[in-house]
Amino acid sequence: xxxxxxxxxxxxxxxxxxxxxxxxxxxxxxxxxxxxxxxxxxxxxxxxxxxxxxxxxxxxxxxxxxxxxxxxxxxxxxxxxxxxxxxxxxxxxxxxxxxxxxxxxxxxxxxxxxxxxxxxxxxxxxxxxxxxxxxxxxxxxxxxxxxxxxxxxxxxxxxxxxxxxxxxxxxxxxxxxxxxxxxxxxxxxxxxxxxxxxxxxxxxxxxxxxxxxxxxxxxxxxxxxxxxxxxxxxxxxxxxxxxxxxxxxxxxxxxxxxxxxxxxxxxxxxxxxxxxxxxxxxxxxxxxxxxxxxxxxxxxxxxxxxxxxxxxxxxxxxxxxxxxxxxxxxxxxxxxxxxxxxxxxxxxxxxxxxxxxxxxxxxxxxxxxxxxxxxxxxxxxxxxxxxxxxxxxxxxxxxxxxxxxxxxxxxxxxxxxxxxxxxxxxxxxxxxxxxxxxxxxxxxxxxxxxxxxxxxxxxxxxxxxxxxxxxxxxxxxxxxxxxxxxxxxxxxxxxxxx
Amino acid sequence: xxxxxxxxxxxxxxxxxxxxxxxxxxxxxxxxxxxxxxxxxxxxxxxxxxxxxxxxxxxxxxxxxxxxxxxxxxxxxxxxxxxxxxxxxxxxxxxxxxxxxxxxxxxxxxxxxxxxxxxxxxxxxxxxxxxxxxxxxxxx
Numbered sequence: 001x002x003x004x005x006x007x008x009x010x011x012x013x014x015x016x017x018x019x020x021x022x023x024x025x026x027x028x029x030x031x032x033x034x035x036x037x038x039x040x041x042x043x044x045x046x047x048x049x050x051x052x053x054x055x056x057x058x059x060x061x062x063x064x065x066x067x068x069x070x071x072x073x074x075x076x077x078x079x080x081x082x083x084x085x086x087x088x089x090x091x092x093x094x095x096x097x098x099x100x101x102x103x104x105x106x107x108x109x110x111x112x113x114x115x116x117x118x119x120x121x122x123x124x125x126x127x128x129x130x131x132x133x134x135x136x137x138x139x140x141x142x143x144x145x146x147x148x149x150x151x152x153x154x155x156x157x158x159x160x161x162x163x164x165x166x167x168x169x170x171x172x173x174x175x176x177x178x179x180x181x182x183x184x185x186x187x188x189x190x191x192x193x194x195x196x197x198x199x200x201x202x203x204x205x206x207x208x209x210x211x212x213x214x215x216x217x218x219x220x221x222x223x224x225x226x227x228x229x230x231x232x233x234x235x236x237x238x239x240x241x242x243x244x245x246x247x248x249x250x251x252x253x254x255x256x257x258x259x260x261x262x263x264x265x266x267x268x269x270x271x272x273x274x275x276x277x278x279x280x281x282x283x284x285x286x287x288x289x290x291x292x293x294x295x296x297x298x299x300x301x302x303x304x305x306x307x308x309x310x311x312x313x314x315x316x317x318x319x320x321x322x323x324x325x326x327x328x329x330x331x332x333x334x335x336x337x338x339x340x341x342x343x344x345x346x347x348x349x350x351x352x353x354x355x356x357x358x359x360x361x362x363x364x365x366x367x368x369x370x371x372x373x374x375x376x377x378x379x380x381x382x383x384x385x386x387x388x389x390x391x392x393x394x395x396x397x398x399x400x401x402x403x404x405x406x407x408x409x410x411x412x413x414x415x416x417x418x419x420x421x422x423x424x425x426x427x428x429x430x431x432x433x434x435x436x437x438x439x440x441x442x443x444x445x446x447x448x449x450x451x452x453x454x455x456x457x458x459x460x461x462x463x464x465x466x467x468x469x470x471x472x473x474x475x476x477x478x479x480x481x482x483x484x485x486x487x488x489x490x491x492x493x494x495x496x497x498x
Numbered sequence: 499x500x501x502x503x504x505x506x507x508x509x510x511x512x513x514x515x516x517x518x519x520x521x522x523x524x525x526x527x528x529x530x531x532x533x534x535x536x537x538x539x540x541x542x543x544x545x546x547x548x549x550x551x552x553x554x555x556x557x558x559x560x561x562x563x564x565x566x567x568x569x570x571x572x573x574x575x576x577x578x579x580x581x582x583x584x585x586x587x588x589x590x591x592x593x594x595x596x597x598x599x600x601x602x603x604x605x606x607x608x609x610x611x612x613x614x615x616x617x618x619x620x621x622x623x624x625x626x627x628x629x630x631x632x633x634x635x636x637x638x
Contacts, residue, residue, distance in 0.1 A: 164503060215528070216521070216524050216525045216527075216528040217525060217528035217529050252525075253521075254521045254524050254525070270521050271521065272519070272521040272522045272524065272525040273522075275519060275521065304534060304597065306532055306533070306534035306599060307531075307532040307533075307534075308532075313534035313535075313536060313597075315536065321534065321535075321536035321539075321597070322536065322597070337533060339546075339548065340531075340533075340550075340602075341547065341548030341549075342548045342604055342605070342606065343531075343550055343602075343603070343604020343605070343606065343607065344604075403548070429540075429543060429546065430539075430540050430543075442548070444548070444606075445604075445606060461545075461546075462545070463545065463546050463547060463587075465547070
């Protein structure tokens, strides 16, 4: 369900594996939320047109956050070819066009204008995959009923949300932003200090008479957190205006109420620390208070949600933690939090992260629900260390989904060494299994990203962090020596027959 | 960034936050992240780095050392503070025994949070004192 980047990537990946499926979408064409937002019509994710690697290579995906993944060359790296070169952040229409082109070139078929209305579970005479194997899901839509053993919801986190602050329902949401010139010489009060609030503030800097941004917790900047957590550099200008006392106020305060008095709003705030109350008059109030997940009636089936965005709780393979058979794709997969080591989230909320989740999910569904096993390439012992170091240096899944997705190699004494492929790290750590190694990149919010290798032997997993490299290249002799030593004990077992 | 009323109402009853005002509780709900763990899921892993400080909102969990359950945790209890404060890997697994909803703060932010909220630090120390007392009792 859904034809944004998450739905398109999953459909492409399922079709490559030969899994029959239908894609339904309420929208008139591909693109999902990128058909409307961001309001200032420029993406926050980059596609670098010129890099040290070929555009058609897998390694290029690390620099192209916006193209969907394809196996064949003409369908890969769609975005850089259609961007006009004025910015390496594509415009919203360019992003929309890129998704439409991908769907066209890969022949993805979607039933558009098909609205999902309700969901139920029924017994499956054929023994479907839903609800533990004996039930199917039925989606009632504006085009009739669809029945399947497995349903994947890729419906975005796209329903505007306003917290229950008295009077806030009077204020327009981020999604209702008017043409920017209508804010000329006005006092604008923005509730919310995340990227959407700062995006609006950045756009209003040349127009508004005064800007106030307010929310309870302090602003974080991505350049400080060394992650995508926090306000991105693109939108930091209002922050500089505030610290240089240039007509922008950034406040850490609760919002007690919003009221309309004639043509103006009155916003009542209260500081958490001094408890001091302040009232602000504003000509406009904008609720940049985020979005929630439009899951309709799934909670009545038992799908548990959590957090402000109402994300469904998920297993490491993006299945509802409470209703087997219901899966998720796209930005909703940020609800499968993984280890979140050092407090750093995955990039599953963004295209560059969830496009890999979709590929892993397609393979998981093919293997566990439809009996289509994936091929696991054999590796020889001598090639293992160089292969893993190459993956750590250039594997785009590891760069974009740090401490979340890992390259796993089976080191079985009987069957030898084989490439298990890309696997959720949490699954590797918690599922048990034979001798194996999982390689991933991790970050701690301070240093450059560094490789971490988890070695599983006789059922126990041991974590080994390697040093960061200032050039982000882990293929050199020091890394080779260290990794070889770590794997020696297991490798010697794997190399010899039982 | 929303007013998270349900979280604020839940933590208002916890002894750890007993001294905070309404706006301060709301601030806590914004500073901490929320996480959900299904039954049987591991939250902390013995020997694995990079964990955080957790406060249970709902559900129950087991403290498991080398595969053996040692104790249990419930709403209002917290865990992970020892590895955060010492900068070391956890010495136990924490496993959800019933679906678990938690607040979580990364280890690197715990010191800043506690020094900015000294009354919470005092309440946390009381919690640690209780743990030491119980351990001493158990050992004697």
